[in-house]
Amino acid sequence: MRVALFTTCLAEALAPRALKATVLVLEHCGVAVEMPTAQTCCGQPMLSNGLPADAARLARRMSEIFAPYDAVVTPSGSCCSVVREKYAGLFAEGSRDRAAVEALAAKTFELVEFLETKLGIDPATLRAKTCSRASTATPPATTTTAPLNCHDACHLRGIHRHGCTAPFLKAAGCGDVRDLPDMAQCCGFGGMFSTQFPEVSTALGEEKLAHVASTGASTLVASDTGCAAHLAGLAHRKNVALRVISPAEALAESLGLMEIPA
């Protein structure tokens, strides 16, 4: 199985550590990952903001770039859902482009979903898996004990994965995973909504942070780069000490594949 990493432009700019973690976790599970260098942006910003023709050009590009692979994995729940749910609607039924993006949609997965449904990994056994790469560390003796919360990207709803990340991390032994009250409510990011309605977006983000604080968690796992940037940015502005990371990083750290920064 040839597996490609779909990096997403946002993660390349804002969260390269999440991408590194994705590669390390996949390798830990015996999956060698390739990274098509021509990939750029999936077109979500255009698609969500009334420019479907622009989005279609990028969707077509995506389908060509990832054509040689059997599976495409990304740490971003939101970009994943665009490929899965929205691409087809950009092209006429029966067209070649439509077939191409449908083929891409059928093989694109968010990381945790890929591990759980495509590889069929029982999270409880993750730790025992042996690494395919000699250079990575041996399975860890210690795991993070920092209390953490998990906030799922709303777009995971569309691919029926909303609420699946926390149970997976819990079962994988990612430390002290605490339930986040009202997890189902949007964090307020919403792409350009965050700048079009900044007050509403901020109020929702602050509510999310208040829920996190109520659990005593010092780390928040957010399954989308945009949500993570929004919540981390709010916390930073308010001098709230909160580490915001991706599910991939939480897994990589707990498996000893990555060091927890001091």
Added chain:
Amino acid sequence: MNELIAPALPFDMKPRAREAVRDLKLQQFVGNATHLKDTQRGGIFGRDFGPDYDDLRTVARDTKQYALDHLDELLERFIANAEQSGAKVHAATTGREACDIALDIARAHAAKSCVKSKSMVTEEIGLLPAFEAAGIKTLETDLGEFILQIDGDAPSHIVTPMIHKDRVATAKSFVRELGARYTEDPTELTMIAREHMRGLYRAADIGVSGANFLLADEGSAVICTNEGNFDLSVGGPPVHIVFVGIEKLIRGARDLAPFLKLLARSGTAQPLTVYTSFVRGPRRAGEHGGPKEVHFVLVDAGRVGVLASEKRDLLRCIRCGACLNACPVYRKVGGHAYGSMYAGPIGAVLTPELERAQGTASPGQPAAGLTNYPDLPRASSLCGACYEACPVKIDIPKFLLHDRVRLRAQGLSPKSEARVLALWRWLAERPALFRLAIGAVRLHARMLGRKDGDGERAWLSRAPGPGAGWTQSRDLGIATGESFRDWFASREPRPKKPGGSQ
């Protein structure tokens, strides 16, 4: 009409949204009530239907869609059966026509007073102002609507119209308007309203209501309430007028069950509303109660236009309010921020669409629609909670996206935004340049950002251009260390060259 739900056009949502977010009472009332109802809704469906809930929604969706696809046929059947039972059926193309029909009926009976149970469509067509102008005094009999009426306020939720108020406000207005003693006890407050209303029911010349469903086979209307106020408004006055949008038609009682199962559970987490009432024609010989005349006013007011558009799914809406309760934005801005009697996610798509369809209904008029509500399609984080909550599976986010396309096409969204996105797309088709651009952003952050926290990121507290809205309340953290691509390329041993390199 009340300016809160019928504002000056074009409507600017942003000032109302900003104000609402700062209104601590509104945050508390609307936030608590919506969260509670949303949680209870999930609870009751889980308990009563478990995994079959989705099948029930599918049945309801398909049943309602079938009715919409056969609307002409069902309308004919409804009219024939309603007339058979002695009711009079009127068709109104516009809201104005619907009001005129009612005014004619009222004049024929020299009506001076009216009791009205809750109806969204009468808000839509402006019936009350029309009645007031004609000297017909109307009493809102739904408790929430009554309180809003005496306060000169307007509904802010489809099902819970006074969700933005509490009992303290109610107690004060009862003292002020009804001369009642001050009490915050809900039962006592209800009794005060009840005493005030009972006499008025008996004295009223005319009763008015909406309807939740129209049954074509039976020629009757179904009205769901929790207060029994409909039964009193139909039982007291000699004349009753049912105002109803034509999209409320279903085949008949045989199709009603899934909707009754879904409506009350979705709206208020009840297995059924307390009252489920049927109106079928006037009082018959030998019957002791009921109006001597029953009129059905079938309102188009843009619905035929919606039916012919790509947004026809919107007509499946059964006005349960579940999408409002589930919506993060509605929870923060409340109903009045939407500038329409239809607030929240469904309102954001329905209001401009009805407006557009009514524009096209009268030849020569420009299709206003989004021109008058340019903010509504954008006032959403596209989180999808509305679609998940909808009992008839209306894909509201999809329609918000449609409207965003229309906004662009009509030049109603900011040009600067379009320029940035076009540049972004242009760069995204040129991977080397795209990487340079990402590099430039990272360099910018490295030069100007503050490096605190975990040291992975540099933080910008002022971003230029479209980033300004971001940094108004948030810092922007940009990773400044080794790029992912450099890290990936530096690892040994490289697998075979992947396809798609530039």
